[in-house]
């Protein structure tokens with residue numbers, strides 16, 4: 001906000017542009033590219049808006065993200081039943097079993113939109129076939145209108161890119177600790193809990209994994225109310241975010257960070273209380289097994305390994321101390337738990353690398369810099385370069401390490417944009433392709449010595465071309481485009 005000139009500058013997240021708004025006339029004066037490279041893949045750019053755009057609701061104030069905050073949960077339960085609705089017939093896609101479900105479903109906690117891929121049918125009761133069957137929610141929940149088939153398809157494709165963060169309760173190498181949660185009276189052995197979950201019956205022929213099959217924690221079946229000893233039929237829920245639902249304390253004297261816990265209505269504050277329900281047969285009074293299962297539930301794999309996002313910035317002074325972390329990330333990449341990228345800053349120049357487990361070396365973002373070994377990178381760091389090493393989601397190493405726009409030409413070999421110069425109304429007008437919007441335009445009035453300064457005039461776009469006038473130019477001026 002620049003009060004003196006009545007200008008408001010708005011950074012537009014999805015279009016990666018800046019809108020210039022006049023606060024006097026309350027109108028948009030112009031929109032210019034933000035001038036930075038936007039690494040957002042197309043599938044996200046095209047579908048992300050449907051999650052957040054409040055204009056898609058009837059009164060312009062709500063969006064799916066009002067409850068699915070950042071595509072996740074609000075930690076609340078809502079009674080979104082329809083008092084004027086009728087009974088719904090739901091057929092399980094697994095075994096064609098038919099269920100009759102009431103339109104007043106009662107309070108249900110908001111579910112996450114992370115990791116929905118492969119978990120159909122959806123909702124606590126499994127009463128929605130797939131993500132696109134949520135199009136009517138734009139009408140029934142948001143009071144707006146349904147999206148076109150193409151738009152709901154773009155929304156679905158975006159939602160399918162949302163994955164879980166790693167489970168912080170696992171060890172960095174994705175194994176589980178010997179005891180969890182440390183210091184808790186209900187701590188148990190998660191590895192023993194996993195074994196119980198997979199192998200031990202709590203009723204004849206019934207064990208946790210009968211319904212909660214791994215890796216998601218759900219076989220996706222809908223289970224009749226009677227078998228659950230509950231009031232309604234429910235789909236077997238996945239278990240990848242149970243660890244995040246345990247901040248509810250059902251005591252008037254203890255501070256509770258959440259009002260809801262586990263199961264559809266969030267009634268149970270913790271796993272041990274839940275497993276004490278009579279439906280859990282022999283386990284309901286078995287303290288050791290309940291504690292071990294409690295530990296396993298809290299260390300449950302989310303599908304994203306702890307190595308993802310693990311980062312170290314290494315200089316000569318910290319090279320030795322970072323060795324174990326660097327080796328761990330290489331081993332995790334070999335184990336297909338993450339990809340591994342390195343950003344090297346050497347003599348002011350930035351280079352990207354991606355680790356190749358098969359050949360145990362680092363491929364560079366420039367054909368002229370051949371693949372380097374760990375030892376060669378370490379030697380550069382020892383003699384003054386700085387490197388940031390980072391575990392990234394599998395299959396994104398190429399994009400994040402060496403080819404940011406995924407056009408198969410590595411970043412360092414991208415042709416530089418050509419700068420054009422014309423004269424318009426007496427002032428130089430500089431122009432270059434919009435694809436080079438991330439470059440900085442600089443000038444100097446002498447090359448002996450040069451004094452490069454950014455040209456700060458606003459940029460305008462016309463079709464594929466960006467242009468900037470420079471009314472401050474004197475009789476002689478040099479220009480260059482610099483890669484930031």
Ligand code: HEC
Pocket residue numbers: 062063064065066067068077078080105108109110111112113116119121122123124125131134137138141142
């Ligand atoms: C008022 C809060 C609220 C809003 C707004 C909302 N949801 Fe939900 N969402 C919920 C609740 C509560 C559930 C669980 C309901 C149930 O199981 O019957 C849920 C469940 C879901 C699920 C099922 C996830 C799973 O794992 O099965 C999807 C998908 C979903 N919502 C999509 C949407 C979309 C798309 C929109 C916007 C059109 C939206 N939601 C708006 C509260 C909300």
Ligand code: HEC
Pocket residue numbers: 124197202206207208209210211212223227228230234235236237238239241242245261262263264265271275280283293297
């Ligand atoms: C017969 C199938 C079945 C078996 C066997 C089963 N569950 Fe479940 N489980 C369900 C269903 C259905 C729900 C949803 C109930 C609800 O929401 O009220 C559920 C809910 C849960 C939840 C709550 C998830 C959440 O996000 O709130 C946990 C945790 C859980 N089960 C763990 C276990 C463990 C541990 C075992 C073994 C001791 C087990 N379950 C055995 C069907 C089963």
